[in-house]
Amino acid sequence: MSVAFALIAGLTVASAVAAMTLRNLVHCALALTVTFAGLGAFYLQLDAQFVGFAQILVYIGAVAILIVFAILLTRGSEPPMQPVFSSTWAVGTVIAVVVFGVLAGMILSSKAVPHEIPPVRAATVRQIGDQLMTKYILPLEVVGLLLTAALIGAVIIAMQDKQTK
Protein backbone atom coordinates (compact mmCIF):
# COMPACT_ATOMS: atom_id res chain seq x y z
CA MET A 1 0.00 0.00 0.00
CA SER A 2 1.65 3.18 -1.18
CA VAL A 3 1.46 6.63 0.36
CA ALA A 4 -0.61 7.87 -2.58
CA PHE A 5 -3.14 5.08 -2.08
CA ALA A 6 -3.41 5.83 1.64
CA LEU A 7 -3.94 9.54 0.99
CA ILE A 8 -6.60 8.97 -1.69
CA ALA A 9 -8.36 6.31 0.37
CA GLY A 10 -8.41 8.50 3.46
CA LEU A 11 -9.79 11.46 1.51
CA THR A 12 -12.43 9.36 -0.25
CA VAL A 13 -13.68 7.69 2.93
CA ALA A 14 -13.60 10.92 4.94
CA SER A 15 -15.59 12.81 2.31
CA ALA A 16 -18.07 9.94 2.00
CA VAL A 17 -18.63 10.06 5.76
CA ALA A 18 -19.00 13.83 5.56
CA ALA A 19 -21.55 13.44 2.76
CA MET A 20 -23.68 11.32 5.08
CA THR A 21 -23.32 13.32 8.29
CA LEU A 22 -23.24 16.99 7.33
CA ARG A 23 -26.34 18.98 8.18
CA ASN A 24 -26.55 21.22 5.12
CA LEU A 25 -27.57 19.32 1.97
CA VAL A 26 -25.42 21.43 -0.36
CA HIS A 27 -22.39 20.70 1.81
CA CYS A 28 -23.27 17.00 1.54
CA ALA A 29 -23.40 17.29 -2.25
CA LEU A 30 -20.02 19.04 -2.34
CA ALA A 31 -18.51 16.38 -0.05
CA LEU A 32 -19.93 13.72 -2.36
CA THR A 33 -18.13 15.46 -5.25
CA VAL A 34 -14.84 15.01 -3.39
CA THR A 35 -15.69 11.30 -3.10
CA PHE A 36 -16.26 11.13 -6.87
CA ALA A 37 -12.90 12.84 -7.43
CA GLY A 38 -11.25 10.36 -5.05
CA LEU A 39 -12.68 7.45 -7.05
CA GLY A 40 -11.38 9.05 -10.24
CA ALA A 41 -7.95 9.36 -8.61
CA PHE A 42 -8.11 5.63 -7.73
CA TYR A 43 -8.70 4.70 -11.36
CA LEU A 44 -5.82 6.93 -12.41
CA GLN A 45 -3.57 5.32 -9.81
CA LEU A 46 -4.45 1.94 -11.32
CA ASP A 47 -3.32 3.26 -14.76
CA ALA A 48 -6.88 3.26 -16.07
CA GLN A 49 -6.65 6.70 -17.66
CA PHE A 50 -9.78 6.51 -19.77
CA VAL A 51 -12.01 5.32 -16.93
CA GLY A 52 -10.50 7.84 -14.52
CA PHE A 53 -11.04 10.85 -16.77
CA ALA A 54 -14.50 9.64 -17.80
CA GLN A 55 -15.36 9.33 -14.10
CA ILE A 56 -14.29 12.93 -13.48
CA LEU A 57 -16.03 14.24 -16.61
CA VAL A 58 -19.32 12.46 -15.96
CA TYR A 59 -19.57 12.53 -12.18
CA ILE A 60 -18.07 15.92 -11.35
CA GLY A 61 -19.08 17.67 -14.56
CA ALA A 62 -22.64 16.34 -14.80
CA VAL A 63 -23.90 14.24 -11.87
CA ALA A 64 -22.70 16.60 -9.14
CA ILE A 65 -24.23 19.58 -10.94
CA LEU A 66 -27.48 17.61 -11.36
CA ILE A 67 -27.60 16.77 -7.64
CA VAL A 68 -26.95 20.38 -6.67
CA PHE A 69 -29.66 21.64 -9.05
CA ALA A 70 -32.11 19.08 -7.70
CA ILE A 71 -31.43 20.22 -4.13
CA LEU A 72 -31.83 23.89 -4.96
CA LEU A 73 -35.00 23.41 -7.03
CA THR A 74 -36.85 21.10 -4.66
CA ARG A 75 -36.40 22.53 -1.18
CA GLY A 76 -35.10 25.52 0.73
CA SER A 77 -31.39 25.76 1.29
CA GLU A 78 -31.87 26.12 5.06
CA PRO A 79 -30.57 23.12 7.03
CA PRO A 80 -33.26 20.91 8.63
CA MET A 81 -34.13 21.27 12.31
CA GLN A 82 -34.51 17.59 13.14
CA PRO A 83 -31.30 15.58 13.73
CA VAL A 84 -29.72 14.01 10.64
CA PHE A 85 -29.27 10.65 12.37
CA SER A 86 -32.14 8.21 12.60
CA SER A 87 -32.88 7.16 16.18
CA THR A 88 -31.98 3.55 15.40
CA TRP A 89 -28.53 4.32 14.04
CA ALA A 90 -26.77 1.98 16.50
CA VAL A 91 -28.79 -1.06 15.40
CA GLY A 92 -28.32 -0.06 11.74
CA THR A 93 -24.55 0.11 12.19
CA VAL A 94 -24.44 -3.34 13.82
CA ILE A 95 -26.52 -4.87 10.98
CA ALA A 96 -24.35 -3.20 8.33
CA VAL A 97 -21.11 -4.45 9.95
CA VAL A 98 -22.50 -8.00 10.27
CA VAL A 99 -23.67 -8.07 6.65
CA PHE A 100 -20.32 -6.74 5.48
CA GLY A 101 -18.45 -9.31 7.58
CA VAL A 102 -20.52 -12.21 6.24
CA LEU A 103 -20.18 -11.10 2.62
CA ALA A 104 -16.44 -10.45 2.95
CA GLY A 105 -15.92 -13.84 4.62
CA MET A 106 -17.87 -15.65 1.90
CA ILE A 107 -16.00 -13.89 -0.90
CA LEU A 108 -12.58 -14.50 0.66
CA SER A 109 -13.29 -18.22 1.22
CA SER A 110 -14.82 -18.68 -2.24
CA LYS A 111 -12.93 -20.69 -4.82
CA ALA A 112 -14.41 -18.72 -7.74
CA VAL A 113 -12.41 -15.61 -6.86
CA PRO A 114 -8.75 -15.77 -7.94
CA HIS A 115 -6.53 -14.87 -5.03
CA GLU A 116 -3.47 -13.98 -7.07
CA ILE A 117 -3.74 -10.55 -8.58
CA PRO A 118 -3.38 -10.91 -12.37
CA PRO A 119 -0.57 -8.85 -13.99
CA VAL A 120 -1.72 -5.36 -14.85
CA ARG A 121 -2.21 -4.68 -18.54
CA ALA A 122 -2.48 -0.99 -19.28
CA ALA A 123 -5.31 -0.60 -21.77
CA THR A 124 -4.92 2.27 -24.20
CA VAL A 125 -7.90 4.32 -25.30
CA ARG A 126 -7.57 2.74 -28.75
CA GLN A 127 -7.97 -0.76 -27.30
CA ILE A 128 -11.02 0.28 -25.31
CA GLY A 129 -12.52 1.86 -28.43
CA ASP A 130 -11.82 -1.24 -30.54
CA GLN A 131 -13.45 -3.48 -27.95
CA LEU A 132 -16.48 -1.19 -27.63
CA MET A 133 -16.99 -1.11 -31.38
CA THR A 134 -16.56 -4.87 -31.96
CA LYS A 135 -17.10 -7.20 -29.00
CA TYR A 136 -19.31 -4.98 -26.87
CA ILE A 137 -21.24 -3.20 -29.63
CA LEU A 138 -24.62 -4.55 -28.50
CA PRO A 139 -24.38 -3.40 -24.85
CA LEU A 140 -23.12 -0.02 -26.08
CA GLU A 141 -26.08 0.41 -28.44
CA VAL A 142 -28.54 -0.72 -25.75
CA VAL A 143 -27.14 1.84 -23.32
CA GLY A 144 -27.35 4.48 -26.04
CA LEU A 145 -30.98 3.59 -26.74
CA LEU A 146 -31.81 3.67 -23.02
CA LEU A 147 -30.27 7.12 -22.60
CA THR A 148 -32.05 8.44 -25.70
CA ALA A 149 -35.36 7.13 -24.35
CA ALA A 150 -34.69 8.80 -21.00
CA LEU A 151 -33.82 12.06 -22.75
CA ILE A 152 -36.99 12.04 -24.88
CA GLY A 153 -39.04 11.14 -21.79
CA ALA A 154 -37.61 14.09 -19.87
CA VAL A 155 -38.42 16.43 -22.76
CA ILE A 156 -42.00 15.11 -22.98
CA ILE A 157 -42.56 15.61 -19.25
CA ALA A 158 -41.27 19.16 -19.49
CA MET A 159 -43.44 19.89 -22.56
CA GLN A 160 -46.69 18.66 -20.94
CA ASP A 161 -46.03 20.89 -18.00
CA LYS A 162 -45.83 23.85 -20.34
CA GLN A 163 -49.03 23.03 -22.26
CA THR A 164 -51.27 22.67 -19.19
CA LYS A 165 -50.45 26.19 -18.01
Next chain:
Amino acid sequence: MAETLDQLFVRLKEQLVSLLPATRQPLGSALISVAAIILVFAGLFAITTVLERKGLGRIQNRYGPNRVGPYGILQPLADMLKTIVKEDIVPHTADKVVHFLAPLVLVAPVFLALAVVPVGRNMVAMDIDAGVLFFFAVGAATELSVFMAGWSSRNKYSLLGAMRAIAQMISYEVPLILSAVSVIMMVGSLSTVRIVEAQAGYSAWLPDWHVFTPWGLAGFILFMISATAESNRSPFDLPEGESEIIAGYYLEYSGFKFALFFLGEYIGMFAVSGLAITLFLGGWHAPLPFLAWIPSYVWFFGKLLALIAGFIWVRGTLPRLRMDQLMNFAWKFMLPIALINVATAGVWHFMDPGFARWMVCSLLVVGPYVALGRALFAGRKLSWRMYSYAD
Protein backbone atom coordinates in the same frame (compact mmCIF):
# COMPACT_ATOMS: atom_id res chain seq x y z
CA MET B 1 20.86 27.54 -35.67
CA ALA B 2 17.10 27.33 -36.19
CA GLU B 3 17.17 23.94 -34.48
CA THR B 4 19.00 25.37 -31.45
CA LEU B 5 16.60 28.27 -31.18
CA ASP B 6 13.61 25.98 -31.53
CA GLN B 7 14.76 23.64 -28.77
CA LEU B 8 16.21 26.41 -26.56
CA PHE B 9 13.78 25.97 -23.69
CA VAL B 10 13.76 22.17 -23.93
CA ARG B 11 17.59 22.15 -23.66
CA LEU B 12 17.49 24.64 -20.81
CA LYS B 13 15.14 22.40 -18.86
CA GLU B 14 17.30 19.33 -19.54
CA GLN B 15 20.35 21.25 -18.26
CA LEU B 16 18.54 22.32 -15.10
CA VAL B 17 17.19 18.83 -14.43
CA SER B 18 20.63 17.22 -14.92
CA LEU B 19 21.97 19.34 -12.06
CA LEU B 20 19.70 17.42 -9.66
CA PRO B 21 20.49 13.98 -8.18
CA ALA B 22 18.99 11.12 -10.22
CA THR B 23 16.27 10.27 -7.70
CA ARG B 24 14.95 13.84 -7.67
CA GLN B 25 14.93 14.31 -11.44
CA PRO B 26 11.29 13.37 -12.24
CA LEU B 27 10.05 15.70 -9.49
CA GLY B 28 12.38 18.49 -10.61
CA SER B 29 11.29 18.10 -14.23
CA ALA B 30 7.63 18.30 -13.24
CA LEU B 31 8.20 21.34 -11.03
CA ILE B 32 10.05 23.21 -13.79
CA SER B 33 7.19 22.53 -16.24
CA VAL B 34 4.61 23.72 -13.71
CA ALA B 35 6.57 26.88 -12.93
CA ALA B 36 6.99 27.63 -16.64
CA ILE B 37 3.27 27.20 -17.34
CA ILE B 38 2.21 29.38 -14.41
CA LEU B 39 4.74 32.15 -15.15
CA VAL B 40 4.18 32.30 -18.91
CA PHE B 41 0.39 32.20 -18.85
CA ALA B 42 0.04 34.52 -15.86
CA GLY B 43 2.30 36.94 -17.73
CA LEU B 44 0.17 36.54 -20.85
CA PHE B 45 -2.88 37.26 -18.67
CA ALA B 46 -1.33 40.55 -17.53
CA ILE B 47 -0.55 41.58 -21.12
CA THR B 48 -4.00 40.52 -22.35
CA THR B 49 -5.86 42.64 -19.78
CA VAL B 50 -4.16 45.82 -20.92
CA LEU B 51 -4.44 44.88 -24.61
CA GLU B 52 -8.13 44.13 -24.17
CA ARG B 53 -8.83 47.44 -22.45
CA LYS B 54 -6.86 49.30 -25.11
CA GLY B 55 -8.61 47.43 -27.92
CA LEU B 56 -12.07 47.96 -26.47
CA GLY B 57 -11.18 51.61 -25.99
CA ARG B 58 -10.32 51.91 -29.69
CA ILE B 59 -13.59 50.21 -30.69
CA GLN B 60 -15.59 52.48 -28.38
CA ASN B 61 -13.87 55.73 -29.43
CA ARG B 62 -11.96 56.36 -26.21
CA TYR B 63 -8.35 56.05 -25.06
CA GLY B 64 -8.38 53.20 -22.59
CA PRO B 65 -5.75 53.04 -19.81
CA ASN B 66 -2.90 55.46 -20.59
CA ARG B 67 -1.63 56.76 -17.23
CA VAL B 68 0.65 54.05 -15.83
CA GLY B 69 3.89 53.81 -17.80
CA PRO B 70 4.30 54.56 -21.52
CA TYR B 71 0.94 54.06 -23.32
CA GLY B 72 -0.49 52.58 -20.11
CA ILE B 73 1.50 49.37 -20.59
CA LEU B 74 2.26 49.07 -16.84
CA GLN B 75 -1.45 49.10 -15.93
CA PRO B 76 -1.44 45.37 -14.91
CA LEU B 77 1.21 46.14 -12.25
CA ALA B 78 -1.01 48.84 -10.76
CA ASP B 79 -4.04 46.53 -10.93
CA MET B 80 -2.10 43.74 -9.22
CA LEU B 81 -0.96 46.02 -6.39
CA LYS B 82 -4.51 47.31 -5.99
CA THR B 83 -6.10 43.85 -5.74
CA ILE B 84 -3.48 42.65 -3.24
CA VAL B 85 -3.81 45.70 -1.00
CA LYS B 86 -7.62 45.90 -1.07
CA GLU B 87 -9.63 44.60 1.85
CA ASP B 88 -11.06 41.12 1.41
CA ILE B 89 -14.74 41.47 2.33
CA VAL B 90 -16.71 38.30 3.10
CA PRO B 91 -20.48 38.80 3.58
CA HIS B 92 -21.71 38.18 7.12
CA THR B 93 -24.20 35.48 6.08
CA ALA B 94 -21.90 33.84 3.55
CA ASP B 95 -20.84 30.23 3.85
CA LYS B 96 -17.24 31.01 4.80
CA VAL B 97 -15.52 27.75 3.80
CA VAL B 98 -17.24 27.32 0.42
CA HIS B 99 -16.84 31.04 -0.26
CA PHE B 100 -13.10 30.69 0.31
CA LEU B 101 -12.71 27.50 -1.74
CA ALA B 102 -14.61 28.62 -4.86
CA PRO B 103 -11.84 30.73 -6.49
CA LEU B 104 -9.27 28.00 -5.79
CA VAL B 105 -11.48 25.33 -7.38
CA LEU B 106 -11.70 27.57 -10.46
CA VAL B 107 -8.01 28.45 -10.85
CA ALA B 108 -6.44 25.02 -10.19
CA PRO B 109 -8.26 23.10 -13.00
CA VAL B 110 -7.72 25.75 -15.67
CA PHE B 111 -3.97 25.67 -15.05
CA LEU B 112 -4.12 21.85 -15.07
CA ALA B 113 -5.81 21.97 -18.48
CA LEU B 114 -2.80 23.82 -19.90
CA ALA B 115 -0.59 20.84 -19.04
CA VAL B 116 -1.72 18.87 -22.11
CA VAL B 117 -1.52 21.74 -24.62
CA PRO B 118 1.65 21.43 -26.73
CA VAL B 119 3.11 24.94 -26.94
CA GLY B 120 6.04 23.93 -29.16
CA ARG B 121 8.04 21.03 -30.56
CA ASN B 122 8.71 18.70 -27.56
CA MET B 123 7.18 21.36 -25.32
CA VAL B 124 4.26 19.74 -23.53
CA ALA B 125 4.11 19.17 -19.79
CA MET B 126 2.22 15.85 -19.97
CA ASP B 127 2.00 13.72 -23.11
CA ILE B 128 -0.77 11.37 -22.01
CA ASP B 129 -2.72 8.87 -24.06
CA ALA B 130 -6.09 10.48 -23.26
CA GLY B 131 -4.98 14.12 -23.46
CA VAL B 132 -8.13 15.66 -24.96
CA LEU B 133 -10.30 13.73 -22.51
CA PHE B 134 -8.12 15.02 -19.65
CA PHE B 135 -8.66 18.57 -20.90
CA PHE B 136 -12.44 18.25 -20.87
CA ALA B 137 -12.44 16.35 -17.55
CA VAL B 138 -10.59 19.08 -15.65
CA GLY B 139 -12.65 21.71 -17.45
CA ALA B 140 -15.77 20.15 -15.95
CA ALA B 141 -14.61 21.09 -12.45
CA THR B 142 -14.94 24.80 -13.21
CA GLU B 143 -18.74 24.50 -13.41
CA LEU B 144 -18.76 23.37 -9.80
CA SER B 145 -16.66 26.35 -8.72
CA VAL B 146 -19.17 28.69 -10.35
CA PHE B 147 -21.95 27.07 -8.36
CA MET B 148 -19.91 27.21 -5.15
CA ALA B 149 -19.25 30.93 -5.62
CA GLY B 150 -22.87 31.75 -6.45
CA TRP B 151 -24.45 29.68 -3.71
CA SER B 152 -22.06 30.48 -0.86
CA SER B 153 -22.42 34.25 -1.28
CA ARG B 154 -26.04 34.15 -0.06
CA ASN B 155 -26.98 36.76 -2.61
CA LYS B 156 -29.89 36.42 -5.05
CA TYR B 157 -27.95 38.00 -7.89
CA SER B 158 -25.00 35.68 -7.29
CA LEU B 159 -27.23 32.61 -7.34
CA LEU B 160 -29.01 33.82 -10.49
CA GLY B 161 -25.67 34.40 -12.16
CA ALA B 162 -24.41 30.96 -11.14
CA MET B 163 -27.57 29.27 -12.46
CA ARG B 164 -27.26 31.10 -15.76
CA ALA B 165 -23.57 30.26 -16.01
CA ILE B 166 -24.05 26.56 -15.29
CA ALA B 167 -26.98 26.22 -17.71
CA GLN B 168 -24.91 27.93 -20.39
CA MET B 169 -21.74 25.92 -19.74
CA ILE B 170 -23.60 22.59 -19.80
CA SER B 171 -25.45 23.51 -23.00
CA TYR B 172 -22.35 24.61 -24.90
CA GLU B 173 -20.15 21.81 -23.62
CA VAL B 174 -22.03 19.42 -25.94
CA PRO B 175 -21.17 21.15 -29.27
CA LEU B 176 -17.67 21.89 -27.91
CA ILE B 177 -16.91 18.22 -27.35
CA LEU B 178 -18.75 17.07 -30.50
CA SER B 179 -16.73 19.43 -32.69
CA ALA B 180 -13.55 18.04 -31.13
CA VAL B 181 -14.80 14.48 -31.78
CA SER B 182 -14.50 14.87 -35.56
CA VAL B 183 -10.79 15.69 -35.20
CA ILE B 184 -10.26 12.77 -32.81
CA MET B 185 -11.98 10.46 -35.33
CA MET B 186 -9.76 11.59 -38.18
CA VAL B 187 -6.49 11.40 -36.23
CA GLY B 188 -7.46 8.22 -34.40
CA SER B 189 -5.94 9.37 -31.13
CA LEU B 190 -6.87 11.38 -28.04
CA SER B 191 -3.27 12.47 -27.50
CA THR B 192 -2.71 16.17 -28.21
CA VAL B 193 0.85 15.48 -29.41
CA ARG B 194 -0.39 12.90 -31.98
CA ILE B 195 -3.05 15.36 -33.16
CA VAL B 196 -0.42 18.05 -33.80
CA GLU B 197 1.84 15.52 -35.57
CA ALA B 198 -1.04 14.52 -37.84
CA GLN B 199 -1.23 18.09 -39.11
CA ALA B 200 2.43 18.29 -40.22
CA GLY B 201 3.23 18.60 -43.91
CA TYR B 202 1.86 20.61 -46.78
CA SER B 203 -0.28 19.70 -49.77
CA ALA B 204 -0.09 22.08 -52.74
CA TRP B 205 0.15 25.55 -51.14
CA LEU B 206 -1.99 24.77 -48.09
CA PRO B 207 -0.68 23.26 -44.84
CA ASP B 208 -2.39 20.03 -43.77
CA TRP B 209 -4.27 21.71 -40.94
CA HIS B 210 -7.72 20.45 -40.12
CA VAL B 211 -9.20 23.92 -40.53
CA PHE B 212 -8.52 23.72 -44.29
CA THR B 213 -11.08 20.95 -44.81
CA PRO B 214 -14.87 21.47 -44.98
CA TRP B 215 -15.55 19.55 -41.75
CA GLY B 216 -12.55 21.16 -40.05
CA LEU B 217 -13.67 24.69 -40.91
CA ALA B 218 -17.21 24.01 -39.64
CA GLY B 219 -15.76 22.30 -36.55
CA PHE B 220 -13.40 25.20 -35.87
CA ILE B 221 -16.21 27.77 -36.05
CA LEU B 222 -18.47 25.64 -33.82
CA PHE B 223 -15.59 25.11 -31.40
CA MET B 224 -14.78 28.81 -31.15
CA ILE B 225 -18.44 29.80 -30.61
CA SER B 226 -18.76 27.17 -27.87
CA ALA B 227 -15.44 28.25 -26.39
CA THR B 228 -16.69 31.84 -26.18
CA ALA B 229 -19.76 30.59 -24.32
CA GLU B 230 -17.71 28.30 -22.07
CA SER B 231 -15.45 31.15 -20.98
CA ASN B 232 -18.51 33.40 -20.34
CA ARG B 233 -17.34 36.12 -22.70
CA SER B 234 -19.47 38.54 -24.67
CA PRO B 235 -21.82 37.96 -26.49
CA PHE B 236 -22.43 35.05 -24.07
CA ASP B 237 -21.80 37.07 -20.90
CA LEU B 238 -25.29 36.69 -19.45
CA PRO B 239 -23.91 35.20 -16.22
CA GLU B 240 -22.19 38.53 -15.58
CA GLY B 241 -24.86 40.78 -17.10
CA GLU B 242 -23.83 44.03 -15.40
CA SER B 243 -27.09 45.73 -16.32
CA GLU B 244 -29.32 42.95 -14.95
CA ILE B 245 -27.60 41.01 -12.19
CA ILE B 246 -24.66 43.35 -11.46
CA ALA B 247 -21.79 40.90 -11.85
CA GLY B 248 -23.28 37.46 -11.35
CA TYR B 249 -21.59 34.79 -9.31
CA TYR B 250 -18.52 36.77 -8.25
CA LEU B 251 -20.50 39.77 -7.08
CA GLU B 252 -19.60 39.19 -3.42
CA TYR B 253 -15.89 38.77 -4.04
CA SER B 254 -13.40 41.51 -3.49
CA GLY B 255 -9.66 42.00 -3.40
CA PHE B 256 -7.46 39.15 -4.50
CA LYS B 257 -10.27 36.57 -4.66
CA PHE B 258 -11.92 38.69 -7.35
CA ALA B 259 -8.57 38.82 -9.14
CA LEU B 260 -8.41 35.01 -8.95
CA PHE B 261 -11.80 34.74 -10.68
CA PHE B 262 -10.60 37.14 -13.34
CA LEU B 263 -7.38 35.14 -13.73
CA GLY B 264 -9.28 31.84 -13.92
CA GLU B 265 -11.57 33.17 -16.63
CA TYR B 266 -8.69 34.39 -18.80
CA ILE B 267 -6.52 31.30 -18.27
CA GLY B 268 -9.55 29.21 -19.21
CA MET B 269 -9.84 31.26 -22.39
CA PHE B 270 -6.14 30.68 -23.18
CA ALA B 271 -6.48 26.96 -22.48
CA VAL B 272 -9.49 26.48 -24.74
CA SER B 273 -7.86 28.61 -27.46
CA GLY B 274 -4.74 26.48 -27.09
CA LEU B 275 -6.84 23.38 -27.60
CA ALA B 276 -8.48 24.97 -30.66
CA ILE B 277 -5.01 25.63 -32.10
CA THR B 278 -3.98 22.05 -31.32
CA LEU B 279 -7.10 20.52 -32.86
CA PHE B 280 -7.68 22.70 -35.90
CA LEU B 281 -4.88 25.23 -36.52
CA GLY B 282 -1.95 22.82 -36.75
CA GLY B 283 -0.57 23.36 -33.25
CA TRP B 284 2.95 24.80 -33.40
CA HIS B 285 3.44 24.10 -37.12
CA ALA B 286 4.35 26.96 -39.46
CA PRO B 287 1.70 27.88 -42.04
CA LEU B 288 4.15 27.83 -44.98
CA PRO B 289 7.21 25.59 -45.53
CA PHE B 290 9.72 28.43 -45.91
CA LEU B 291 8.66 29.88 -42.54
CA ALA B 292 9.59 26.72 -40.65
CA TRP B 293 12.85 28.29 -39.39
CA ILE B 294 10.87 30.46 -36.96
CA PRO B 295 10.75 28.64 -33.58
CA SER B 296 7.66 26.50 -32.98
CA TYR B 297 6.64 28.25 -29.76
CA VAL B 298 6.58 31.59 -31.59
CA TRP B 299 3.98 30.14 -33.97
CA PHE B 300 1.91 28.75 -31.12
CA PHE B 301 1.82 31.99 -29.16
CA GLY B 302 1.29 33.98 -32.36
CA LYS B 303 -1.80 31.93 -33.14
CA LEU B 304 -2.92 32.23 -29.51
CA LEU B 305 -2.64 36.03 -29.61
CA ALA B 306 -4.53 36.10 -32.92
CA LEU B 307 -7.40 34.09 -31.40
CA ILE B 308 -7.41 36.37 -28.33
CA ALA B 309 -7.58 39.39 -30.64
CA GLY B 310 -10.61 37.74 -32.23
CA PHE B 311 -12.21 37.30 -28.79
CA ILE B 312 -11.63 40.99 -27.97
CA TRP B 313 -13.00 42.09 -31.35
CA VAL B 314 -16.16 40.00 -30.89
CA ARG B 315 -16.60 41.38 -27.37
CA GLY B 316 -16.37 44.94 -28.65
CA THR B 317 -18.84 44.51 -31.50
CA LEU B 318 -21.64 42.10 -30.57
CA PRO B 319 -24.52 42.80 -28.17
CA ARG B 320 -25.41 40.32 -25.44
CA LEU B 321 -27.83 37.46 -26.22
CA ARG B 322 -31.08 36.87 -24.33
CA MET B 323 -31.47 33.67 -22.30
CA ASP B 324 -33.98 32.06 -24.72
CA GLN B 325 -31.83 32.99 -27.74
CA LEU B 326 -28.85 31.43 -26.00
CA MET B 327 -30.59 28.12 -25.35
CA ASN B 328 -32.29 27.97 -28.77
CA PHE B 329 -28.96 28.61 -30.47
CA ALA B 330 -27.19 25.88 -28.48
CA TRP B 331 -29.78 23.11 -28.75
CA LYS B 332 -31.55 23.81 -32.04
CA PHE B 333 -28.67 25.04 -34.16
CA MET B 334 -25.21 24.19 -32.75
CA LEU B 335 -26.03 20.63 -31.68
CA PRO B 336 -27.54 19.40 -35.00
CA ILE B 337 -24.78 21.07 -37.03
CA ALA B 338 -22.13 19.50 -34.77
CA LEU B 339 -23.71 16.04 -35.17
CA ILE B 340 -23.89 16.41 -38.96
CA ASN B 341 -20.28 17.56 -38.90
CA VAL B 342 -19.20 14.33 -37.23
CA ALA B 343 -20.92 12.42 -40.06
CA THR B 344 -19.26 14.71 -42.62
CA ALA B 345 -15.86 13.83 -41.16
CA GLY B 346 -16.75 10.16 -41.67
CA VAL B 347 -17.68 10.78 -45.33
CA TRP B 348 -14.40 12.66 -45.81
CA HIS B 349 -12.48 9.72 -44.37
CA PHE B 350 -14.03 7.11 -46.66
CA MET B 351 -14.03 9.04 -49.96
CA ASP B 352 -11.00 9.14 -52.25
CA PRO B 353 -9.00 12.37 -52.13
CA GLY B 354 -9.90 14.77 -54.89
CA PHE B 355 -12.31 17.38 -56.12
CA ALA B 356 -15.43 15.18 -55.62
CA ARG B 357 -14.66 14.73 -51.92
CA TRP B 358 -14.33 18.48 -51.46
CA MET B 359 -17.62 19.13 -53.24
CA VAL B 360 -19.61 16.47 -51.35
CA CYS B 361 -18.28 17.48 -47.94
CA SER B 362 -18.76 21.19 -48.61
CA LEU B 363 -22.37 20.48 -49.58
CA LEU B 364 -22.79 18.45 -46.39
CA VAL B 365 -21.58 21.45 -44.39
CA VAL B 366 -23.32 24.28 -46.25
CA GLY B 367 -26.61 22.47 -46.99
CA PRO B 368 -27.67 21.76 -43.38
CA TYR B 369 -26.42 25.21 -42.34
CA VAL B 370 -28.70 26.96 -44.84
CA ALA B 371 -31.64 24.56 -44.33
CA LEU B 372 -31.52 24.74 -40.54
CA GLY B 373 -31.09 28.49 -40.55
CA ARG B 374 -34.10 28.93 -42.89
CA ALA B 375 -36.21 26.50 -40.82
CA LEU B 376 -35.45 28.25 -37.54
CA PHE B 377 -36.18 31.68 -38.97
CA ALA B 378 -39.43 30.54 -40.62
CA GLY B 379 -42.46 32.37 -39.21
CA ARG B 380 -40.41 35.12 -37.62
CA LYS B 381 -40.71 38.67 -38.82
CA LEU B 382 -37.29 40.17 -39.11
CA SER B 383 -36.72 43.75 -40.09
CA TRP B 384 -34.22 46.48 -39.49
CA ARG B 385 -34.44 47.84 -36.02
CA MET B 386 -34.38 51.62 -35.82
CA TYR B 387 -32.71 53.35 -32.91
CA SER B 388 -33.85 56.88 -32.25
CA TYR B 389 -31.72 57.87 -29.25
CA ALA B 390 -28.61 58.64 -31.29
CA ASP B 391 -30.27 61.04 -33.74
